[in-house]
Amino acid sequence: MALESVNMVGNTLASLGMVTWGNNSFLQTSGNCFEIAFQLARRLGYSFFSSRRELEEAILLRRQLGLWGNTPLKQGPSLAYAIIRQSDNPTDVHVTLEYRGREYNYGPGKREGFVEEDRIPLRRLS
Numbered sequence: 727m728a729l730e731s732v733n734m735v736g737n738t739l740a741s742l743g744m745v746t747w748g749n750n751s752f753l754q755t756s757g758n759c760f761e762i763a764f765q766l767a768r769r770l771g772y773s774f775f776s777s778r779r780e781l782e783e784a785i786l787l788r789r790q791l792g793l794w795g796n797t798p799l800k801q802g803p804s805l806a807y808a809i810i811r812q813s814d815n816p817t818d819v820h821v822t823l824e825y826r827g828r829e830y831n832y833g834p835g836k837r838e839g840f841v842e843e844d845r846i847p848l849r850r851l852s
Contacts, residue, residue, distance in 0.1 A: 735766065735830055745832045754832040763808060763823040766830055770823075772806040772848040781821065785810055788844055804847035811840035 736752030739745040744762050745752040754762055760778050767774035775781040809829055811820040820840050822831040834840040 732828070732830055736832065739765070739832065752832050759821050759833045762830075762832060763821050766823045766825070767806060767808075767848055768851075770806055770825055771851050772804075773851055774808065774823075774848060781808070784846060785819070785844065788846070802847065804849070806848040808846040808848060809842055810844040810846065811835065812843045813839045813841075 733752065736745055736747075739762060740747065740752060742765075743755070744758060744765065745754055747753075760775075760781065764774045775784065805826050807824040809822045809824050809831075811822065811834070812818060813834070818840070820831075820833050822829055822833070824830070824845070836842075
């Protein structure tokens with residue numbers, strides 16, 4: 727997939743039933759942010775977490791390593807990142823995909839109180 731606009735990708739995701747059109751933007755359906763990010767990463771040729779549980783473990787590990795000033799896991803730069811967003815409620819987590827500096831977010835963002843917490847670089851598929 728070449729670098730496409732968020733709305734062009736939204737049209738593709740809508741044809742798959744992953745997002746719907748509403749309030750002048752595409753919106754994810756039924757809390758499926760993980761599935762959307764997984765789908766986009768694979769289409770772009772990047773590995774993504776194989777399950778929500780694997781993503782949860784990666785988030786927790788990165789948080790633990792950040793305690794007491796330790797540096798998070800060292801990973802090289804990437805063109806694709808899993809963007810982890812969280813609200814004031816620690817149980818509300820939202821994941822999106824960023825590719826070449828463009829975030830493909832079809833769910834809550836900064837306006838809804840979901841600030842970017844972490845950026846996890848993704849590896850190219852072999």
